[in-house]
Amino acid sequence: MNFDFNAVIQAIPYLFGTGMTFTLTLTLAAASMGLVLGTLLAVMRLSPYRLVSVPAGIYVNTLRSIPLLLVIFWFYFLMPYIGAWVTGASRPINIGAYKSAIITFTLFEAAYFCEIMRAGIQSVSRGQMAAGLAIGLTYRQAMQSIILPQAVRNMLPSLVTRVIILFQDTSLVYVLSLTDFLGAGAKIGQRDGRLVELYLFVALVYWVICFSASRVVKFLERRTRVAR
Amino acid sequence: MIEFNNVSKWYGEFQVLDNCTTHVSKGEVVVVCGPSGSGKSTLIKTVNALEPFEKGTVWVNGISVGDAKTDLPKLRARAGMVFQHFELFPHLSVTENLCMGQIKVLKRNPEEAKAKAHALLDRVGLLAHKDKHPGMLSGGQQQRVAIARALSMDPMVMLFDEPTSALDPEMVNEVLDVMSDLAREGMTMMVVTHEMGFARRVADRVIFMDGGKIIEDCATSEFFDNADARSERTRLFLSKILQH
Ligand SMILES: Nc1ncnc2c1ncn2[C@@H]1O[C@H](COP(=O)(O)OP(=O)(O)OP(=O)(O)O)[C@@H](O)[C@H]1O
Ligand SMILES: [Mg+2]
Numbered sequence: 001m002n003f004d005f006n007a008v009i010q011a012i013p014y015l016f017g018t019g020m021t022f023t024l025t026l027t028l029a030a031a032s033m034g035l036v037l038g039t040l041l042a043v044m045r046l047s048p049y050r051l052v053s054v055p056a057g058i059y060v061n062t063l064r065s066i067p068l069l070l071v072i073f074w075f076y077f078l079m080p081y082i083g084a085w086v087t088g089a090s091r092p093i094n095i096g097a098y099k100s101a102i103i104t105f106t107l108f109e110a111a112y113f114c115e116i117m118r119a120g121i122q123s124v125s126r127g128q129m130a131a132g133l134a135i136g137l138t139y140r141q142a143m144q145s146i147i148l149p150q151a152v153r154n155m156l157p158s159l160v161t162r163v164i165i166l167f168q169d170t171s172l173v174y175v176l177s178l179t180d181f182l183g184a185g186a187k188i189g190q191r192d193g194r195l196v197e198l199y200l201f202v203a204l205v206y207w208v209i210c211f212s213a214s215r216v217v218k219f220l221e222r223r224t225r226v227a228r
Numbered sequence: 229m230i231e232f233n234n235v236s237k238w239y240g241e242f243q244v245l246d247n248c249t250t251h252v253s254k255g256e257v258v259v260v261c262g263p264s265g266s267g268k269s270t271l272i273k274t275v276n277a278l279e280p281f282e283k284g285t286v287w288v289n290g291i292s293v294g295d296a297k298t299d300l301p302k303l304r305a306r307a308g309m310v311f312q313h314f315e316l317f318p319h320l321s322v323t324e325n326l327c328m329g330q331i332k333v334l335k336r337n338p339e340e341a342k343a344k345a346h347a348l349l350d351r352v353g354l355l356a357h358k359d360k361h362p363g364m365l366s367g368g369q370q371q372r373v374a375i376a377r378a379l380s381m382d383p384m385v386m387l388f389d390e391p392t393s394a395l396d397p398e399m400v401n402e403v404l405d406v407m408s409d410l411a412r413e414g415m416t417m418m419v420v421t422h423e424m425g426f427a428r429r430v431a432d433r434v435i436f437m438d439g440g441k442i443i444e445d446c447a448t449s450e451f452f453d454n455a456d457a458r459s460e461r462t463r464l465f466l467s468k469i470l471q472h
Contacts, residue, residue, distance in 0.1 A: 130278055131315035135329035135381060136305030145328065149319050 007194035008201045011185070015202075019184025026180070027167045030105035034166075035159070037106065038113025043143060045118055056114070063111035069172055075104040076176055097176040109166055116158045120151030157221045164213045168206065181205070229254045229385055229416050230275055235284035237270060237440075244270050245281060246440040252385070257417045259427040259448075262437035263465060268420040271437065272387045275418065276307040289384060305333045308378025312390040314370040316362035322349065322373050323358045326380045334381065341380075348376040352406050368399030375406055386410065388419040422469055428452055436462050 044056035063071065079100050080092030087093065095103075124147050132142030152159070171182040179187065182202055189198035230252040237245040244267045252258045260268045273279035274286050277293050277300050286293040291303055317325050326345035330336045336344070349355045352372040354365075362370050371391055378386060388407065392400045404426050411417055411430045421427065427434055427448065434451040436444035444451060444462050455463060 125313075125315075127311055127313055127315040128317070131309075131311060131317070133278060133301075134276055134304055134307075134309040134311075135377065136301045136333035137329065138301050141332055145332065146317055150317075153319060 003197055004194060005197055005201075007188070007192050008197050011188040011192075011198065014188060015181065015184050019179060019181035020205075022179060023167070023170050023181040026101060026105060026170045026173070027163065029102050030109050030170075031163045031166055033102075033106040034109030035113050035117075037110035039117045039148065041110060041114035042117035042121060045114065046121060060111045060114050063108055064115075068108055068169055069175065071108050072101065072104050072172055073175055075107075076100045079103070097173075097178050101173050101176055101178060105166065105170065109162070112162055113159070116155050116162060117148075117151055119158075120155035121147055123154045124150045154224060156224065157217045160213060160217050160220065164210050164217075167213075168210065229256070229289060230418065231285075231287040232271070232274070233285045233287075235271070235274060235281050235286060237267075237274070237279065237281040237283075244440050245274075248284070248437075248440075248442050250435060250442055250445050252416060252418050254416055255414045256432045257411045257415075257419065257430055258433045258435060259431040260418065260420045260435045260437060261422060261424075261427070261465070261469075262443075266437040267440040268437055269389050272389055272418050272420055273309075275385070275387055276304045276309055278309075301333060305329065305381050306384050308375075308381060308383035308386045310371070310374050310378055310386070310388045310391045312394050314362070314367070314374045314394075316370055316374055316377070318362055321359050321361055322354070322365070325362065325373060326377050329377070329381050344380055345376075348379050349373070352376045353402075366399060367395045368402045371395065371399075371403045372406055375403070375410075379410075385416040385418065388417065388421065390420050390422070392421065392423060424452075424466075424470060436465065438465075 041056045041060060044052050045060065047053045047056075076097065080094050083089070083093035083095060084091060128146055128150070129139075129142055132146040133139070137145070171180055173180050174183050174186075185198040185202040186195070189195035232248050232250050235245050235248040236243065246267075248267075248271060250258075260271065262268055270279050274281050274293065275288060277298075281294065284294075288303060288307065291298055293303065316322075317328065320328065323342060323345050326348060327338065327341040330341035330344060331338060346355060346358060349358050352375060354369055354372055354376070357365060357369065357373075362373065365373065375386075375391075391407070392403050395403065400423070404423060407417070407419070407426070408430050419426075419431070431448045433446065434444065434448050435442055436451070438461050443459055450457070452466075455466075458466070
């Protein structure tokens with residue numbers, strides 16, 4: 001076999017400028033919005049009111065039992081109709097593959113972040129809530145300023161681990177014909193007949209990023225253990 | 229200042245508080261003691277509504293705690309509470325611990341809150357530690373910060389739930405000293421503690437609880453010096469606790 005790594009070098013501007021930019025945008029958007037939504041779901045799941053906790057539980061368990069690929073696929077086709085129903089429009093609203101992907105990943109990740117944050121909230125001692133209420137904070141203020149910051153801190157390793165998985169999962173957007181990092185590599189590889197080189201390079205980049213991130217997780221784990 | 233009228237509370241079948249009636253007057257220091265599980269914590273936590281109750285009424289400065297219309301955050305802001313395990317906020321600095329309630333609840337501006345925080349830290353002898361996180365302080369220091377945090381809200385009454393029982397023996401006195409000073413300045417206090425020396429020196433009245441009932445409720449000297457008038461259970465408890 002003759003490798004031609006020139007093909008890779010020439011592809012770098014496209015791979016990173018288009019592919020990786022998309023992958024990172026999707027990862028960061030879904031991670032940040034998913035964390036907010038997931039935290040909200042976690043607080044709901046821990047509510048003593050069944051009317052609040054049960055729907056949140058159903059949402060989380062449903063999304064966690066469907067493969068992501070199916071969620072992406074179904075959501076893309078259903079979204080226009082849901083959009084029309086919400087806004088009361090008479091025709092399906094087409095929001096496009098890009099927005100659909102961001103919304104889907106956000107909704108999907110929220111389910112996983114919810115479970116991490118739920119464990120995080122439960123890891124904070126009950127006395128902390130009592131102390132917050134005792135100085136006159138409302139339940140909501142105590143949650144926001146006292147419980148959640150500690151929950152996030154305690155769960156930082158798990159949260160980062162989940163973001164690494166999300167980062168890898170974003171490559172599934174190929175079903176929507178979107179071009180992420182992997183997709184960009186595949187495109188160029190097919191065009192130039194250099195699939196092997198490009199796939200090797202793409203794999204290497206994924207590996208470097210994920211491995212570095214996992215070292216960060218190790219570091220965070222050690223730090224949280226010391227802090228407690 | 230605080231009035232308990234026939235307060236009862238149940239956990240399912242189990243009755244934690246059984247018809248408790250007593251009061252704490254303005255400027256009075258009342259010590260609550262009794263065996264483990266007798267309902268002491270539950271009783272003082274009804275004052276700031278951390279423990280709801282099923283029957284009876286609790287009045288704090290003319291406000292009914294159990295009333296659904298009562299603004300609980302407002303009530304709690306005026307009743308300082310000190311916990312057995314300090315419950316400082318570990319993700320915040322000592323100063324931030326003292327500013328949280330002032331800013332979020334009393335709406336003081338951050339400068340004013342900080343000045344007040346530092347004055348209080350100075351008062352409990354911990355100004356040098358103002359920028360540290362609670363985890364870096366000893367138990368005794370943490371509990372003094374917790375007292376300062378409660379004081380930052382200008383409370384009209386202070387509630388203490390076994391403030392020294394999680395401390396190493398050599399740190400107990402630094403906390404009791406701060407509490408004694410507070411009492412001398414006329415603070416209304418309700419203190420759950422087994423420190424009988426403190427009770428004898430500082431308390432105006434002593435309440436003894438057992439099985440959710442208030443068994444004794446009398447002046448400090450009467451409680452300690454007139455053993456014959458005490459119930460069997462009280463004498464047994466006192467003999468156990470005063471042994472060491
Ligand atoms: N959430 C709960 N569910 C059921 N029983 C409870 C609950 N909380 C407390 N109890 C029970 O209520 C009783 C009174 O508790 P409380 O904490 O008021 O006792 P205490 O006098 O403060 O004891 P200690 O000296 O151990 O702090 C105990 O027997 C305890 O087991
Ligand atoms: Mg107790």
